[in-house]
Amino acid sequence: MAAPPGRRERLRALRRGGLLGLETLLDLLVGLAGGLRHRYRYRDTGNNGNGSESERHVRDFLSWVEPVAAQVQELQLQRSDFEILKVIGRGAFSEVAVVRMKESGQIYAMKIMNKWDMLRRGEVSCFREEREVLARGDQRWITRLHFAFQDPQCLYLVMEYYVGGDLLTLLSKFGDRLPLAMARFYLAELVMAIDSIHRLGYVHRWAWGWGHMGGHMGT
Numbered sequence: 001m002a003a004p005p006g007r008r009e010r011l012r013a014l015r016r017g018g019l020l021g022l023e024t025l026l027d028l029l030v031g032l033a034g035g036l037r038h039r040y041r042y043r044d045t046g047n048n049g050n051g052s053e054s055e056r057h058v059r060d061f062l063s064w065v066e067p068v069a070a071q072v073q074e075l076q077l078q079r080s081d082f083e084i085l086k087v088i089g090r091g092a093f094s095e096v097a098v099v100r101m102k103e104s105g106q107i108y109a110m111k112i113m114n115k116w117d118m119l120r121r122g123e124v125s126c127f128r129e130e131r132e133v134l135a136r137g138d139q140r141w142i143t144r145l146h147f148a149f150q151d152p153q154c155l156y157l158v159m160e161y162y163v164g165g166d167l168l169t170l171l172s173k174f175g176d177r178l179p180l181a182m183a184r185f186y187l188a189e190l191v192m193a194i195d196s197i198h199r200l201g202y203v204h205r206w207a208w209g210w211g212h213m214g215g216h217m218g219t
Helices: 007-015 022-041 053-075 115-121 124-136 167-173 180-199
Strands: 082-090 094-101 107-114 145-150 154-159
Touching (some): 107 115, 124 145, 124 154
Antiparallel strands (some): 094 107
16 A cells, blocks of 8 residues: 655645645635635624524634635735736637736736636636646646636636747648648647647547647747
C-alpha cells in the first residue's frame, strides 16, 4: 500500500493551482461566508437573534469568518484591475477581450462569462472543465491560464494573448489553401494539442480553425 503524501508534497500540490489550489480554497471561504450570511442572518429578522444552538454556533462562526472573507475579497483580483482594450470575440454567454493589467502593463486575453446566462443554458460544468484544462493542460499546446476570478455577475479567465491570430486568419492570407508543408505542420500541431486534452480525460467537441492560436513566431 502506497504511503500517504508528505507535507512537502501536499504543499507543492497546492502551489500547482489544481482544483484544490489556494485560489480555489479562498473562493470557497468567500462563498461559504456569503451563503451562511444570507441563510442565517437575514432569513428570520423576527427572532431577535434567538434560535437553535446550531444556529447560534453558525452566527458565532460568521462573526469570525466575515472579516476574513472581506479581506480576501479586497486582495483578490477584480475586473477593475484590468483595462479593456478591445473585444475580439463574442459567444452565446461570453466575450473575449484584449486587456491590460493596470499594475504591470502586461497584455492578456480575458474571457468574460455571464453567470446568469450560463445558469439559464446549463453551461456551468463547461466553465469548470475549461478552467481545469487551462490550469492543468500542457502549455506547449494549451493556452496558459494566468488568473481566474469572479464577481457577483461574471466569471473571468485571464489567459495568454497570442498576437499571431488564429488558423482561420492564416488561411485567409493564403486564399483558404495552405501550402502542403505548412498544412502538415499545423495539422500535426492540432493532433498533438487534441491528444494532450484526451490525456486529461476530455474529448473536444470540435477543433475549428479559430481555436488554433499563433504566437508572434506563428506557432
